[in-house]
Amino acid sequence: MAADRPQAILLPVRAGTIAVSFGCALLLNFLPWPNLALAPDFVALTLAFWCVRQPRVVGLATAWGLGLLVDAGNGVLLGQHALAYSVLAFFAIALSRRILWFETWSQMLHVLLLLEGAQLVALAVRMAAGAEFPGWSLLVGPLAATLLWPVVAWLLLMPQRRPLDIDVNRPI
């Protein structure tokens, strides 16, 4: 949404798009990754995207529910991802008006901070619960997810780009 660039007018988002995107993110998260510390957290990335784009639709309640689902699916402490995603959603919503004014690279810097923050919240929770420190490779996952941000942004905005009925005579 940089001021000097032409911007396409987007259609209003449909709830189905958001639901399907979260379903796909969960699916990608549950793929049997060989090294989990290096795998990007797709749910966190999708959540950050929708919190930035649609802060009125996707909020902390969604984040918390998704976090619980991820917790149960991963078999980790119940509430670990719920807490991390809630914090992520809060800061993403707080930054939502700011992030969209930047170029893609600057957006990715913001997103990197958000995702690393969420990972550190999860780390703090597990260390407090008595787990051992799994090594700093833990911070690679959010980095990989950040690199996917432009792709995810392009993919998730696609349904809003094309009009419902294409009318050649319409001015926009």
Add this chain to the structure above:
Amino acid sequence: MEHTPPPFFLRGPAPLVRLAFFASLSLTLLVLDARFGYAESIRSVLALAAYPIQQLARLPVALAEGVAGYFGSQAQLRAENAELRARLLASAQGAQRFESAAAEASHLRRLIGAAERIERKSMPAEILYSGRDPYSRRVILDRGTQHGVHAGSPVVDEVGVIGQLTRAHAFVSEVTLLTDKDLAIPVQVLRNGLRAIAFGGGTSGMLELRYMAANADIESGDQLVTSGLDGTYPPGLPVASVVRVERDATYSFARVVAQPSAGIERGRYALVLSGATRLPPYPETAQDKNAKLRRAKRKNADGS
């Protein structure tokens, strides 16, 4: 007249209030789960909800494996077949000897009146994938409570113990591996019967024998087997072999590091053993006895 804002200005509670609400909800759940273990019922419901997504996510990998297996070359299969035949022959000999030894042992046990060991049922299971938690060492098996496995059962492979089944869901179950920091297993040195407890070494992939006296008779190369004292693991299963013993005069304990025998991070198939050994109840402690006596006395006093 009271003025309320029109509905399009209503945005619910402030963001910070929402964050506080959800954060406290998460922390409550965390404490309930980590400290008291009350959250298991919620977890099983949520796990059931996540199960179809997990199965769907496994589908492409399973398909790729199936295709690769179908096109496995004939030479490879023949070599594998020959190797399996040789192993069968070797183990058949061992099994015959074991059978006669077991019969003899049970006869001797009857003679001395010891409790007969219960035959454990075993259930083969496939390891679906390793646990999705970088903070712990777990694997997921394709057997759940619907197939009759229970939390607490030991899990072994063809060589030795790989871990303990710590959480049974409806269709899958979680096995905590021996190398997990939170798992301990009572072991015995095969050479001299010295008892010890092996703890998981975490990311190192090793086991650690803690609280071994600095002059304990243990050396590198010693085989460790389960002692069976806890009633969870059957006695005599191979667990690990000692690779390093460090004796430092400044510490009263020796540092003993052991390498697990079983293919903890490699295997595809595992065996879930069920049924605990029968143990006599714990003897009463002196405190309990005193309390009972006092209660009996009070009863007598009330009665008279």
